[in-house]
Amino acid sequence: MNYIKALQHPIFKVISQSAEELKIDSYVIGGFVRDFLLGKETVKDIDIVAIGSGIALAKQVAKNLSTKPKVQVFKTYGTAMLRYDDIEIEFVGARKESYNENSRNPVVENGTLQDDQNRRDFTINAMALNLSESKFGDLLDPFNGTDDLENKIIRTPLDPDITYSDDPLRMMRAIRFATQLGFTIEKESLNAITRNCERIKIITNERIVVELNKILESDKPSIGFLLLEKTGLLKYILPELIALKGIDEIEGQRHKDNFYHTLEVVDNICEHTDNLWLRWAALLHDIGKAPTKRFHKKIGWTFHAHEFEGSKMVYRLFKRLKMPLNDKMKFVQKMVFMSSRPIALVNEEVTDSAVRRLVFDAGDYVEDLMTLCEADITTKNPKKFKKYHNNFKIVRQKIVEVEERDHVRNFQPPITGEEIMKTFNLKPSREIGTIKEAIKEAILEGDIPNEYEAAYELMLSEGKKLGLTKVG
Ligand code: ATP
Numbered sequence: 491m492n493y494i495k496a497l498q499h500p501i502f503k504v505i506s507q508s509a510e511e512l513k514i515d516s517y518v519i520g521g522f523v524r525d526f527l528l529g530k531e532t533v534k535d536i537d538i539v540a541i542g543s544g545i546a547l548a549k550q551v552a553k554n555l556s557t558k559p560k561v562q563v564f565k566t567y568g569t570a571m572l573r574y575d576d577i578e579i580e581f582v583g584a585r586k587e588s589y590n591e592n593s594r595n596p597v598v599e600n601g602t603l604q605d606d607q608n609r610r611d612f613t614i615n616a617m618a619l620n621l622s623e624s625k626f627g628d629l630l631d632p633f634n635g636t637d638d639l640e641n642k643i644i645r646t647p648l649d650p651d652i653t654y655s656d657d658p659l660r661m662m663r664a665i666r667f668a669t670q671l672g673f674t675i676e677k678e679s680l681n682a683i684t685r686n687c688e689r690i691k692i693i694t695n696e697r698i699v700v701e702l703n704k705i706l707e708s709d710k711p712s713i714g715f716l717l718l719e720k721t722g723l724l725k726y727i728l729p730e731l732i733a734l735k736g737i738d739e740i741e742g743q744r745h746k747d748n749f750y751h752t753l754e755v756v757d758n759i760c761e762h763t764d765n766l767w768l769r770w771a772a773l774l775h776d777i778g779k780a781p782t783k784r785f786h787k788k789i790g791w792t793f794h795a796h797e798f799e800g801s802k803m804v805y806r807l808f809k810r811l812k813m814p815l816n817d818k819m820k821f822v823q824k825m826v827f828m829s830s831r832p833i834a835l836v837n838e839e840v841t842d843s844a845v846r847r848l849v850f851d852a853g854d855y856v857e858d859l860m861t862l863c864e865a866d867i868t869t870k871n872p873k874k875f876k877k878y879h880n881n882f883k884i885v886r887q888k889i890v891e892v893e894e895r896d897h898v899r900n901f902q903p904p905i906t907g908e909e910i911m912k913t914f915n916l917k918p919s920r921e922i923g924t925i926k927e928a929i930k931e932a933i934l935e936g937d938i939p940n941e942y943e944a945a946y947e948l949m950l951s952e953g954k955k956l957g958l959t960k961v962g
């Protein structure tokens with residue numbers, strides 16, 4: 491088959507010509523070929539294999555481009571990268587790899603195209619298009635990757651036990667591609683992942699997180715997490731989720747399976763947000779339930795303060811996985827910590843003051859929090875489902891009203907500590923905090939409007955209660 495149509499981007503002609511000049515063969519391989527055959531239009535990154543030096547080819551291409559891009563050389567890997575039109579183009583010399591037990595880093599020798607295709611992770615990622623002038627666009631597909639694309643199958647080119655054991659990251663990649671593409675992992679491959687799952691321990695957390703993020707960025711992440719669980723990988727990566735599995739029953743009282751519930755929440759939220767960190771929050775929102783689970787004879791199962799416990803666990807989990815301990819982590823913590831607040835709110839009448847407090851506490855994240863809580867509704871009872879969603883609609887409406895009227899988001903009290911000190915001629919002292927707190931409470935309760943005049947009056951009366959007198 492010829493797919494010259496895939497190679498319309500002008501860069502391919504330049505690569506082809508550069509390779510001719512060096513008298514070597516070159517091919518485009520991997521994700522680009524796969525994505526073209528899947529009908530994906532956008533080009534993200536391109537992988538080029540040279541039968542010879544990939545670095546030399548990259549340099550030749552750079553020389554022939556009018557933009558004269560910088561070539562980044564990775565000597566240890568024998569690869570080079572350059573950017574053109576926002577596309578990252580990676581060059582590598584065809585290679586043959588052999589692995590040993592304890593490392594992901596293989597012994598590498600120069601090889602043929604076929605050797606290079608053998609070392610690829612999946613048949614659908616091993617297809618190459620010829621870039622030489624006489625065979626421009628010819629497909630080289632030794633493992634029938636096109637059939638596997640057609641049949642939506644993830645399969646390794648060689649024995650899956652060897653493929654996964656050689657580089658255990660491929661187990662994560664298999665599951666990630668299955669999730670992104672909605673493909674099935676072929677049975678032998680799935681069994682091999684299960685057999686080799688413990689080897690994931692030799693992979694760095696950073697690489698694991700890259701794959702986890704890609705799973706979470708898919709339309710239906712539950713596909714990936716169910717596979718991670720089924721193959722045994724999840725217990726090495728996110729044991730906090732495994733701890734949510736199962737239903738206990740005491741005296742006829744059961745609680746829901748919080749693992750499957752969590753996956754439903756994640757799928758739900760993906761319909762409403764692309765924010766990766768909000769998706770992480772959905773994944774972790776209930777992790778505090780495992781360590782806080784108790785049974786009480788009178789009230790049944792409780793998960794007291796699981797939100798607080800969960801938010802502490804978020805920090806430890808991010809740290810363990812070497813994820814950034816920055817404002818993203820804090821955002822996830824905050825979402826987890828507040829994840830029951832709106833629900834508690836709709837169980838009673840939705841009062842203005844409760845909504846005002848919610849907006850005050852959640853600040854700019856109040857909409858994200860509502861999105862999380864709506865996704866958290868997984869009841870199979872249609873009446874309840876409708877009731878909860880309606881109640882949240884009321885809350886959202888009230889948030890808008892309260893916001894317009896009271897401006898409590900990112901609330902700055904209308905009276906500062908300095909003004910209190912000046913008014914009563916005070917040095918820094920506890921009284922100032924007491925008065926400030928009283929003003930904040932009165933505003934959030936709705937006893938006074940969020941305005942200077944009203945707050946000033948309250949300051950005077952609160953000061954009086956404390957035996958203070960206004961000076962001047
Ligand atoms: P995407 O970029 O959409 O995530 P991709 O298939 O391009 O998908 P990359 O990580 O960019 O994935 O890798 C490019 C190619 O390199 C793959 O298509 C595959 O042929 C090969 N490859 C990447 N990682 C591995 C690995 N761990 N083992 C074997 N081959 C791999």
Ligand code: MG
Pocket residue numbers: 521522535
């Ligand atoms: Mg790629």
